[in-house]
Amino acid sequence: MHIVRPSSSNTFQQSWIASGRILFLIAVSGLGAIGLVVLSALWAGTESDAAALDRQRQLVNARLREQVTQVAHVIGQFGNGYLARIHPASRAAGVSSSLDMVLTTATGSAISQTAMSAFGYDQAFVVDEQAHLLMMADAQTEKRYRWMKPLLLPLLQDARLEANQGAVSSERTPSSMESRLASAARPNRALANLMRLEGRPTIVGVVAINEAPQGQEQPTRQFLIVVRFIDGAALDELSRQQGLNGARFARTADADENEVAFQIDATSNGEPIGFIVWRPDLPGSRVIGRLMPALSIAALVIAVLFSVLLVRLRSSLGDLKKSELHARQLALHDVLTGLPNRAMFAMRFDECLADTQNSVERFAVALLDLDRFKAVNDTFGHAAGDELIRMAAERIRSVLRSDDTLARLGGDEFALLLRDIDDDQILPAICEAIVAELAKPFPLLKGEAVARVGGSIGVTIVPDAGRNADDIMRYADVALYEAKVGGRGQWRAYSPSMDGGRNARDILKNELREVLAKGAASLADGTQPDPIVKRPDFGSLEVYYQTIHRAENGYRASGAEALVRWRHSQRGLLTPASFIPVAEEGGLIDALGFWVLREACTAARNWPENSFVAVNVSPSQLRRPNFAEEVFTVLQETGLAPSRLELELTESSLIEDNSDVYTVLKSLRGRGVQISLDDFGTGYSCLSHLMRFDIDRIKIDRSFVSLLGTKANGAAIIGAIVALSRNLGISTTAEGVETEYQRDFLTALGCTDLQGYYFSRPAPLRELDCFRQPEDATGPRTIAPRAIA
Template identity: 85%
Template sequence: MHIVVPSSSNTFQKSWIASGRILFLIAISGLGAIGLVVLSALWAGTESDAAALDRQRQLVNARLREQVDQVAHVIGQFGNGYLARVYPASRSAGVSSSLDTVLTGAAGSAISETAMSAFGYDQAFVVDDKAQLSMLTDAKTEKRYRWMKPLFLPLLKDSRLTASQSPTFTDRMPSSLESRRASAVRPNHALANLMRLEGRPTIVGIVAINEAPEGQPQPTRQFLIVVRFLDGAALDELSRQQGLNGARFARTADADENEVAFQIDATANGEPIGFIVWRPDLPGSRVIGRLMPALSIAALVIAVLFSVLLVRLRSSLGELKRSELHARQLALHDVLTDLPNRALFAMRFEECLAETRYSTERSAVALLDLDRFKAVNDTFGHAAGDELIRMAAERIRSVLRPGDTLARLGGDEFALLLRDIRDDDQVLLSICDAIVAELGRPFPLLRGEAVARVGGSIGLTIVPDAGRTADDLMRYADVALYEAKMGGRGQWRVYSPSMDGGRNARDILKNELREVLAKGTASSADSAQTGSGSTRPDFGSLEVYYQTVHRAEGGYAASGAEALVRWRHSQRGLLTPASFIPAAEEGGLIDALGFWVLREACKAACKWPVETFVAVNVSPAQLRRPNFAEEVFTVLEETGLPPSRLELELTESSLIEDNSDVYTVLKTLRSRGIQISLDDFGTGFSCLSHLVRFDIDRIKIDRSFVSQLGAKANGAAIIGAIVTLSRNLGISTTAEGVETEYQRDFLTALGCTDLQGYFFSKPVPLRELDCFAKSEGGAGPRTIASGAIA
């Protein structure tokens, strides 16, 4: 804490220093002796506990490898025995003249039952080299296998199953106990792997159980797959053998304070499967527990002596200290929030700049504004505004570090000074994200009679990276704050030199877009006067692109397409929405632009098959228009598109703001049969009540989850949960970002109703939309002048 001491307090300062030296010597002597004893005991106990815990982990690791080894060995012997005895006997008895049918049907089921009953496996399957079942089984087991099949396919393709070289055994274990793998290859080419199956740690073994005699053609290869789960009886046995108290399996490292977690990794890719959690036997902790009473008594005696001296000193100087603090408070702090005011912030900022000139320390200065404070003042009065300022200050202060400075500059303007950010800006990331999140939560005002949703924007600059004078740094922070507000508010930006020209470049782009729209409007007006054309605005360089959506079954036929906007700029080339939509929103152009895209999309969809739909994105600004629904109905009447073939895509942020008005608009649209979809579900607020309250027809699963399929287990788990929720609510699901055949098949198996992505089609102009070409009759897109927007 930075303190400015008035000259009249010199006597207080000298007295405090003299007394402080005595207290310091006493405290250092006593605490030093106790500290050495405590540290020695703690060190010895910790080392003992670490050695005991390391031994237990090594035993668990060795036992897991033995179990994987055992599965590989047993099924290898089983496979050898079958190939050496049963298989030749079947052939000599004339059971079948075709090797391909020896192990199908009842024979495959018998092998499976033998593996489970004789060797105690939880599940066994006989499959061919394409992972198709080669055995008779009930519907429940067949359904269970379908879920397991995608995980078995990589094992069947493992080159070690078909290798002709001499028998080998592979056991590669990393030095770190946090990453363990085990695999085994046996003389009969048996393979055993650790993996997660049905959310449980599992040993899966596989062995070939047929082969052609020498000189005969090779039949369809068939394999026995056995499954042993490790979280049931196997874990209980491991607990008894290794003396693991209260051993249990957990999907996450949710060990209690007195437990430890041992991570189990998959053999194939090292991906975490889960954790074995138990209460370790820690001899060092027991010893420390016995010493602590004596150490506590000694510390208490020293603390009492120290407290007596401190109380006597404070009683004589307390009144002077209170007087000094009160004077400091009045001079350097804001009365409303008790935060440092502009003067104190300037002092600390200058002190920070002086220190950074002679050190490598990096700091940051930030300016913060509440986004909708004026509306709160105007609506609820200044009393509510003051209450909001106090609550906002408390929320910001709650996420700052002890050494950071938060000051109120006036009104709803705050300043931050963040010292010591040497960890490569991770401190900035966490603090700024936390502040934005706190200010984004509702503020209950006037004893609950009013609720305000304001949010906050932050602009910051680095000291000394961006400059060394206070005026320069504050100006840089102000420029960054402007960028944050222009970027949509409720966010933060770090200053960069490009921002100085960014404001001008943004204004230029906004004016160019306004000219394009104005030119199109003027052209339409001229056409209306001459009677030679439509009165609808002609926006010149705008064009609509389309990306098809495909059904997840029935041959993946196209079920519709999503309309996307592009602007073919004369100097900058083809621009995506991210380049000019913010400028359109800032300049009040988004409504005209959005309805032009809606009209063009509806016009195009009229020429598509009747069972298809067209999806159009709608911005939050459009939804806030009171006559939005009537304008949509007008477009449908003009183009002749049935309402049931139009799907409006919303973001979850559209439902957060002013949701009572949005609810009325969406209810009106739904009453006429227009479909409503929720875009990028799971990446924003993801409030489940929105699905029911706003009567959503479709959920679009974000591409970030689809991209994790095959790489991270979490991706499949999240998608599965979304699909299950949608199915139970009767809501369709579209998976975005499908780029591979594996993703397509996996999403289809999970139950997605529709798929969209580059695997099927990139966004293309209407004239290149091949799947609807027959119905379109070769019609191309409606372009105006030289541009395209989609």
């Protein structure tokens, strides 16, 4: 049963569990934040180490390539120098070929010694094209060379070693000076490769040191080969230059835990030669090693402080939950009886309305008063009155079902929410049982007093009486009043006859509210409302149009006035006189007027360019500070030019000297919207309104037009209005033209436009033939397809 109060211990236990979960999440989040800080530091150090190690590897690789390039450059300069000076001198001597070989062998030894002593190479050889040794060498050197020869031979066959042989002209023998200049002008090509010799990483350089003798078909070439091992002194020098701690050469990547290995690849084929191993400088690890103790201490301190904070927070949260539970109990329950109070009843009432909105379930709302309670309170005191309230609550609760709600609204007033009363016998049975229980005597003050009070009940059945919460409660109150008037100690169900005419007006207002609400629930792009959300069908609103005609040139149609109609599902087609006052009373006129404005502008955009549409504006709309912006928004959305919209005001809208109204009208006219004064002369006509508000048109009321031909003062009044308008430069429209005589007379008086049944009756858009375009819609426009903004 809803009226049973929830267990305080269960509620508190659930709140405590929820609080524990929150605290657990906070604790995990805090520890995660601390861990994230530590992990971020470790990650930053690791990234710094990786960047530093990558930089060292790049520097080592660049230094090795630089040494290879340097060897090629140095021996290339050496070969050019030899070709420019020594070799031409031998040629000039004209020695025999056999003697050339002896001189070459001796010279080769000298060249080899010069390359090793002057440039610091570990070994140097002078060879021919077939890699035959052309120098005097000891047995050990020759043996060493034989092991190297197969590896050096591919270098001699490299295409990049082709010397610039620039052939000398056959007509004459060049002089020694010319030969030296020619050799200097032709730079010698040298080649240096990184390779493995004798199992060691080695830089090998090759350069040509002779030119072929003239006249030889197959010239003999001589080359200088230099060798520099980079695993000894060269590696020490590299270690000093690049800051490689403990650098050493290894054939395999046998680096220790704190070492890194850099692979050396051969220049020609990319095969691995070996590895340079060293202890890298890792700044990130060094920084982490220094900061980690401080970070650990800080994390520990934060964790301790966070734990203390969580303990205090848990304690405070527990106290807060207890206070919240008590406050909620007081806020939603009656202190005296423990029943739901007015606030909780309203919540459950709204929930019930929402639950049954799309169903056919019927439920009832009842208001209950104890009869003669005031007499008991005055006779026996407030203590007895409180006891009577508690006993009455228990008796009422005893006859209710588990799904019913009983609430105390205050004093001796109670409210009932009775669900699922589709069976016609349920509601009478419950109400009669409550009346019978309350009619029994109440022993008070421990049996010292007995009170006989009774109770009266007023019931409203939903949805028979509508689904508006305020109206439902009011209907129940009306029914309760009828029960009390009828003699008390009984129950009454609400019927419209209890309200009389007032009730019919309220019903129409509620139905109009439902129609507008249905329109507001639809989508702005014109789609139909969600079929799942069903509302009562009270019909739909439509816009009719009555044409306005020029009083010249054959009385052609110049515009039309938009007039709203309500096609009620039970009452038929209702005119504005039937529901506009109800809309004004219920605060619905703004929404209704805005919808008509949008529909009229949408329709008029398909009319001829020289036509206009007139829309009535209520005083309530005009007093809205943002009314002008709303109008401009509609014009922009529909694409209608402002000059083709005419807003009709009543004179009552201008009675008050309201600066806001003046500002709104000035803004509208500044953008080109036309302003007309409707029913001029029937209300609070004031000539200052015409001047101050800069009116564009005066509409002469039909009551004056009907006097034409019957009373002389009718023509006089109309003539005076037309003359006044002509002098002020204001257009005039005569309403209610029904005969040809009236048409001709008003035209003769000088009216600019005419409107009335003589020309046309109000008709839906589909029947407005004078403005029909080929692409016009054929059906009526209703409020259902468009949302109210």
